[in-house]
Amino acid sequence: MAFKRIIAVLIVLNGQLVKSYGYNFHRPAGALPTALRELDTWALDEIMVLDISRRESIDPLVVRQIREACVYSPIIYGGGIRDISDIQTLLSAGCERFLLETLYLRSPETVKRISDLVGGQALILSVPLVSKVGQGLVLRSSSSNDSSSPLPLNEIAETIAASPASELLVIDAVAEGHGGAFCLTSFDDIELIEGSKGIIWFGGLNGDIAEGLLTRRSTVGVAFGNVCSEKELAILRVRRGIAQAVQQRYLRRLCL
Amino acid sequence: MIFDSRLKPPRECVHCLYSERHPFGLQFDKSGLCSGCTTHKEKAALDWSERFHLLSKLVKKRKQRSKFYDCIVPVRGTPEYFYIMDVVKNRLGLNPLGVSYNSQFTSSVGIKNLARIKEVFDVDMLSYNSNPLIYRKLVRESLVRLGHIRWPYLAGETAFAVRVAVEKNIPLIVWPYHQPTEQVGMHSYLEEAEMSRRSWIEHDLMRTSPSDFSLRSETLITLSDIEDISYPENKLLARKGITGIYLANYMPWDTKTYSEEMIKSRGALSAANPRTFDTYDRIDDLTYMGVHDILKYANIGYSRVTDNLCREIRFGRIDRHSAKIIEGYYQTHYPADYLTPFITWLGITKEAFEWFLRFSNFGKKEVTGGILSIVENEFVRGFFSNHPPLTEDIKFTLYGKGLTLAENL
Numbered sequence: 162m163a164f165k166r167i168i169a170v171l172i173v174l175n176g177q178l179v180k181s182y183g184y185n186f187h188r189p190a191g192a193l194p195t196a197l198r199e200l201d202t203w204a205l206d207e208i209m210v211l212d213i214s215r216r217e218s219i220d221p222l223v224v225r226q227i228r229e230a231c232v233y234s235p236i237i238y239g240g241g242i243r244d245i246s247d248i249q250t251l252l253s254a255g256c257e258r259f260l261l262e263t264l265y266l267r268s269p270e271t272v273k274r275i276s277d278l279v280g281g282q283a284l285i286l287s288v289p290l291v292s293k294v295g296q297g298l299v300l301r302s303s304s305s306n307d308s309s310s311p312l313p314l315n316e317i318a319e320t321i322a323a324s325p326a327s328e329l330l331v332i333d334a335v336a337e338g339h340g341g342a343f344c345l346t347s348f349d350d351i352e353l354i355e356g357s358k359g360i361i362w363f364g365g366l367n368g369d370i371a372e373g374l375l376t377r378r379s380t381v382g383v384a385f386g387n388v389c390s391e392k393e394l395a396i397l398r399v400r401r402g403i404a405q406a407v408q409q410r411y412l413r414r415l416c417l
Numbered sequence: 418m419i420f421d422s423r424l425k426p427p428r429e430c431v432h433c434l435y436s437e438r439h440p441f442g443l444q445f446d447k448s449g450l451c452s453g454c455t456t457h458k459e460k461a462a463l464d465w466s467e468r469f470h471l472l473s474k475l476v477k478k479r480k481q482r483s484k485f486y487d488c489i490v491p492v493r494g495t496p497e498y499f500y501i502m503d504v505v506k507n508r509l510g511l512n513p514l515g516v517s518y519n520s521q522f523t524s525s526v527g528i529k530n531l532a533r534i535k536e537v538f539d540v541d542m543l544s545y546n547s548n549p550l551i552y553r554k555l556v557r558e559s560l561v562r563l564g565h566i567r568w569p570y571l572a573g574e575t576a577f578a579v580r581v582a583v584e585k586n587i588p589l590i591v592w593p594y595h596q597p598t599e600q601v602g603m604h605s606y607l608e609e610a611e612m613s614r615r616s617w618i619e620h621d622l623m624r625t626s627p628s629d630f631s632l633r634s635e636t637l638i639t640l641s642d643i644e645d646i647s648y649p650e651n652k653l654l655a656r657k658g659i660t661g662i663y664l665a666n667y668m669p670w671d672t673k674t675y676s677e678e679m680i681k682s683r684g685a686l687s688a689a690n691p692r693t694f695d696t697y698d699r700i701d702d703l704t705y706m707g708v709h710d711i712l713k714y715a716n717i718g719y720s721r722v723t724d725n726l727c728r729e730i731r732f733g734r735i736d737r738h739s740a741k742i743i744e745g746y747y748q749t750h751y752p753a754d755y756l757t758p759f760i761t762w763l764g765i766t767k768e769a770f771e772w773f774l775r776f777s778n779f780g781k782k783e784v785t786g787g788i789l790s791i792v793e794n795e796f797v798r799g800f801f802s803n804h805p806p807l808t809e810d811i812k813f814t815l816y817g818k819g820l821t822l823a824e825n826l
């Protein structure tokens with residue numbers, strides 16, 4: 162039986178740790194090494210470091226900070242990965258899994274080569290989605306050089322399914338940073354990618370929404386960002402809330 | 418991250434005086450407004466009566482869990498802390514336990530204010546005095562390691578409050594405000610950010626935890642030295658459900674207004690401070706606006722008067738241009754005689770202290786700040802004081818230990 166994971170997300174912008182709100186507005190959030198070390202004491206399943214600077218390469222400062230933090234929790238790194246040398250640099254810094262976004266659309270063959278090196282289980286595809294009137298769910302552009310129109314989800318669903326990556330990080334890019342605002346599963350389009358790979362949901366989750374998402378067959382994890390810097394042991398509280406909700410549902414079923 | 422001003426000038430906010438140099442980090446929107454100013458706008462926009470109602474519901478839940486004391490309130494000897502006690506005791510109807518950590522450099526006005534809080538609000542108070550010899554060792558280490566003398570106090574003040582909460586099973590700690598939120602807008606007030614170990618290490622302790630101090634081979638600090646300034650473990654916090662809340666998430670926090678209210682209604686004392694116009698802020702500590710503030714400017718390029726002015730600009734009580742003039746004026750103050758008792762206590766010479774300044778990022782601000790105009794003078798006079806200035810109070814009060822430090826130097 163596959164277990165479902167709770168993941169903390171740390172967002173980095175131009176080398177600084179930030180809290181992000183819909184990728185439009187940002188607040189300072191302290192230093193990455195301190196955050197990593199503190200989250201490492203929370204017994205999390207994974208910690209994701211997501212660089213949203215729209216760089217064409219990985220940020221050496223961020224990589225150095227990850228290396229110096231020296232944490233035990235598995236680290237997923239995303240942002241600016243363009244070739245195998247980036248993967249090798251990140252592996253030596255202690256990262257175990259890699260989030261790819263621009264690369265799987267621009268160069269699927271590079272993704273294949275990376276998969277041959279580290280295995281498909283180490284790769285996650287990032288799918289940040291926004292809802293456009295008349296188009297349904299579309300991919301939010303992550304590259305500063307990309308001035309083309311946003312891609313509808315139905316046009317990239319095949320690319321996603323064919324990729325060797327094992328999981329998807331599906332992001333509600335509008336709700337991101339606004340706890341409780343997540344609403345992607347209310348769109349029919351989302352079924353295009355559910356079932357092809359395991360999904361980690363991110364963007365505007367709270368405890369109740371996470372509990373509902375975890376019951377979906379396609380879900381392998383839920384990820385939380387800003388709340389990790391707002392409350393002491395935030396993920397533990399979420400975990401407890403989910404456990405209590407699951408227990409109550411189980412008891413109700415027994416009574417029926 | 419230390420900003421290197423030699424590379425390029427730091428980006429400044431178009432409204433307040435903060436720049437990218439701020440050690441908490443600063444983000445800017447498209448118009449050039451910093452995240453601190455953006456968050457400050459919430460003070461005018463939110464429905465604070467509704468938010469106070471939320472606070473009342475939150476503390477009511479916590480009140481039911483505790484046996485005698487409903488909450489812990491960390492207390493300092495400034496007028497603002499009268500206001501906190503007033504809110505907690507009289508508006509929220511809680512029975513608080515005040516906790517106070519001796520900074521070893523408490524001013525006489527600070528001691529009087531602490532005594533007055535106990536008297537006026539009839540609250541129990543727990544005070545902690547650490548071993549002054551160990552404390553001095555920690556201050557020396559933090560000066561050498563971080564260029565900062567208040568690290569031991571900041572570590573101890575929070576750690577003491579949390580340790581008392583754990584030991585006495587009092588799950589709620591009430592703080593006035595979260596400094597990074599007030600200064601750089603780290604959180605929205607709607608997010609109701611809470612006290613956390615991460616914030617303590619990151620912002621209060623400059624990313625250096627107590628264990629970092631003792632782990633290095635060249636240090637004289639031992640594990641027993643840092644025992645009383647260590648934060649309790651996660652499993653204890655989780656088991657006891659310890660939460661620290663900030664009143665500023667539920668009230669439009671304004672240090673000046675609240676302090677003046679308490680001076681008028683509760684007899685709180687205020688006094689003139691060197692290096693700033695603010696007669697309410699940090700008047701409980703003889704070193705804050707002296708040695709500490711000079712070191713702060715030397716290391717990060719701005720001093721406490723900038724924090725005070727940014728608050729006043731955001732509340733619309735002064736414009737940016739006048740604030741800049743006032744900032745320049747106070748930053749050049751160097752009260753040499755006022756620094757002497759601390760330097761002597763620490764066991765260093767004046768030349769050694771000047772050496773720290775010379776090899777820091779920004780050194781000592783030498784350029785004279787000029788004179789204040791009528792407008793600026795009127796603004797400065799708007800801050801009330803009813804106690805002799807701190808510069809007249811040059812003897813440190815050492816109580817509870819019966820030691821004469823001269824014998825132990």
